[in-house]
Amino acid sequence: MLEVEAPNTPTIPNEHKKALEFIEDVTSNAGEVQNRVLSEILKQNSKTEYLHRHGLNGAGHDIASFKKLVPMVKYEDLHPDILRIANGDKSPILCGRPISEFLTSSGTSGGERKLMPIIEDELDRRSRIFSLLMPVMNQYVPGLDKGKGMYLLFVKSEARTPGGLLARPVLTSHFKSRHFIERPFDPYNVHTSPNEAILCSDSYQSMYAQLLCGLLENSVVLRVGAVFASAFIRAIHFLEKNWPRLAHDILTGTLDEEITDSAVREAVMKVLKPNPSLASFIETECRKESWQGIIHRLWPNTKYVDVIVTGAMSQYIPTLDFYSGGLPLVCNSYASSECYFGLNLNPMRKPSEVSYTLIPTMGYFEFLPINHRSNSNDETLDHHDLVDLVDVKLGQEYELVVTTYAGLYRYQVGDVSCRIQE
Template sequence: MPTIDEELDRKSHLYSLIMPVMNQFLPNLQNGKGMYFLFVKSESKTPSGLPARPVLTSYYKSRHFARARAANDPYTNYTSPTETILCNDTHQSMYSQLLCGLVLRHEVLRVGAVFASGFIRAIKFFENNWTSLCKDVRNGTVDHRIVTDPVVRLAVSRVLVGPNPGLADFLERECRRDDTSSSPSWRGIIPRVWSNCKYIDVIVTGAMSQYIPAIDHYGGGSLPLVCSMYASSECYFGLNLNPLCNPDEVLYTLVPTMAYFEFLPVDRFVEKEIKLVDLVDVKLGQEYELVVTTYAGLYRYRVGDVLRVGGFKNKAPQFTFVCRKNVVLSIDSDKTDEVELQTAVTRAAVQHLAPLGASLVEYTSYAETSNVPGHYVLFWEIDNGVMIERSSSTVSESCLAVEEGLNSVYRQGRVWDSSIGPLEIRVVESGTFDAIMDHAVTELGASINQYKTPRCVKRGPIFEMLNSRVVSSHFSPRLPKWAP
């Protein structure tokens, strides 16, 4: 997406509005810090030599971010030193940010990450590495085997100050609390360790809603989940003026100086006759596809988000996020639409099944997020499955072929920061998708003439039916190709 320097001024302005809004509901947040897990990703250059990088990486490396941190801006008053955020090694960055957050735990009034998936990964990382973290807290050191970057080590050392055996003892007690139970659990670990924390700031709308149960688990059900702002790579849009509302009641108020906003009514969309609606003309209860014209050069660009007008703040319309148009799978910042998935699956089947005299009868997909990192699951019904079972590597290579056919954001998540796990194909027995259609027709009242196999499923009867008929499971054997 094209951007210009002054666009960062607008984004910084929007960030500066978040704390005043939050202070209306939770006063004195400026008296503490935020423990946010923020990371940069890889950069590249266009053929003409322009830098190309993720929008947040661009912001974290900008003078705007550095200036805000130097000025002790309340929004960017984080426990993480800037050096730990800018560390290119995700493992070192995560460890360092957690270590600083633990040492400064009494100052932490809010915790979060950009996406819910990233926050879950951070807490899971804590769960898997707490013994090393406690050792460093006790000794006042930074494990040189984990954090090898000297710049990061120096920045973290300034936070540690010295040994803290009392804090280490406390952390060990909390981390071991459930070890003797029949089902060890870290339920409520966030308020137990960061006892002054008032809320969890993460995006849990849209595809990220699948992580709400996991966040509630770690938050003990006592901390509100706050979706503070609405933004995308193309443009930053607006704020949630009622941040303590339930996640399914979030309404965003667009800031009209961020871009020129127009709206495409989704129920009246005709390809040959597009009638766009201005911000002041949207109707309560109507759903629209968001269209933006940005200062950086996008003209009437269809973002792909479907919004519903849920109310008004004075005369300003407020929108609830309905869905990302055509997106079927998402684990982290990746977004895979139906056409892209279809193309990747078809190509993999042609490459690996056809040479063995087999073919793909039908398929669907599922975003598996019960483990960290989450991963894509494809349910495949294969004609001549017996032949395929004789060569298990065929399906594993098919997994890799599908991954190779997905977009660069997905492959970056697999290769760069391991935010997405290996793709899995679960082969189901013959007749499975016929049984699913029968269920849809007889139990759900679907028309047999209009029935279409869902390309993505969620937990429920259809998912359980698919899982009950799995005959084998296969994972991608190696990382897909990706280069910055």
């Protein structure tokens, strides 16, 4: 049975109960859920060129045939098909549903960013992960509905492929989607940053406005964060350089003239009023010789820092500990451009102890034992070595292989190795 509650559990809102019950149900019945997911994917995509190419003619939803015939692949194997889609070919090449856009991966292929196909339904599915985060977090840090989160979130540049499809980073896609912009009010997910500041493509104006709004509501901020640790450190360095301007704006109730984006100015001016005592407080703290603990000093009710500090981001842990005064560092989800995978059911663990629970509805997950990869040449890897989610062994290391609704089949995520923990 999957444990999702901490000791001394507080009162759980009904919506949170439903979310926790969902996690319990899909993880306790992972084998059944995974078979259903793979059947749905194969049925939806049964007429695609890709599956026909690999012998799934007329048996698109046959799991046994899929496991026997469909190979593991890397991005380079799919690149010709992805180029056809990017160039405007609308036939069902990889997916039976229309490709709505491409998500750009941070990895590269031939010097270019990887393009991951996405469909509209997949955006709906991925939004479900976000709805699970606070129900889990509330088990460990109760009372988050009594304040706000200062999250520093940013969009990046987007482009269009020759065929007219948008190509943009996964977080930019999420922040510009209706799931984010039109999200219903949730007392556990109230942020200090207005949407207009988050969606501003000018990184300076976006950062300035978000930090200003976070400072204006410093007493009600209960958690701070960004997606990646590097972005949060960048925000602290920005604050070190620009706090005199920010304090002046708060002192006078006027917004710096360099903030020229009209939507950002209008959004910020709704909350910006002269506050000499707050301005003096900020100046006093920021003028101190050491910035150790500056996060907890400026936002005194902060309970944790919500950032990804696993993998390559772990190098920032000492810096975050210094600036935050040792606040807990929370890594709450596990996602990529290819697929959203799961979440951390014990988010208050130290970064070195973080583990993630895969949510079986997100895609079909298989695992390649690391010993196969290390003892073999890439050319000899065989899809018959793959292990289903319910058949992994404790203590064994694996590479994650994913099949998605959007048209990735037995795709080697590549930069992920995972040790199975109890």
